[in-house]
Amino acid sequence: MLALWDLQKTRPICSALLLAAFALGGCSSQLADLTPGDAQPHVREPGTYLPVHDLPPDRDEAIIPPDRRAKIEAELAAARDRQAVAAKDAK
Template identity: 45%
Template sequence: MYVAYLHKLRAGFAAAAFLLSLSLCGCATSTGSSPMDARAEMPARVKPGTYLPVEDLPPPRKNPAMTAEQRSKLQGELTAARDRQGAAAKAQGGPIRD
C-alpha cells in the first residue's frame, strides 16, 4: 500500500513538472511571428528632417567661445570662491576637502 502511494506521488510530481515546463515554454515563444519576420515588426522609420544625422556637424565657430583673458579671469574667480568656501568650512570645524 505504501509503495502504491509513492508511485501515485511520483506520478503527480511528474505531471506537475510536465505542466510547469509547458507553461514556461509558452512564455519563451514569440508573439506568433517567426524570428524571420523581425523586419516586419520594426517600427516605421523616422521622417527625414526630424533628427539631425550623426555625421552632420555644425560649422566651426568664427570666434572662440572664450578668449584667453576671459578664461584666466574665470579661473581666478573660481579659485577665489574655492578658497573662501574652504576657509569658511575650516572656521566652522567642518571637513575640508581638496
C-alpha cells in the first residue's frame, strides 16, 4: 500500500521535471539565432595556434624592489609571530 502511494506522489513530479527539461531543451536551439545580422563570421585558419613557446621579455629590474620586499617579508613574519602567540593564548 505504501509503494502505491509513493508512486502516485512521485509520478506528477517526474512528469513535470521531464516536461520542463523538454521545454528548456527546445529553447536552447534558438539561442544561436540571437547573433546580430551584421556580425562578422569568425573564420579560423587551419594550423594557427597560440605561440606557447614564446616567452615574455626578460626584465632588468625586479618587480618589487629589494628594500620593499624586505619590508614586506618582515611584516609577514611579525604577523605570523602574532598569530602564533594568539593561538597559544587561546588554548
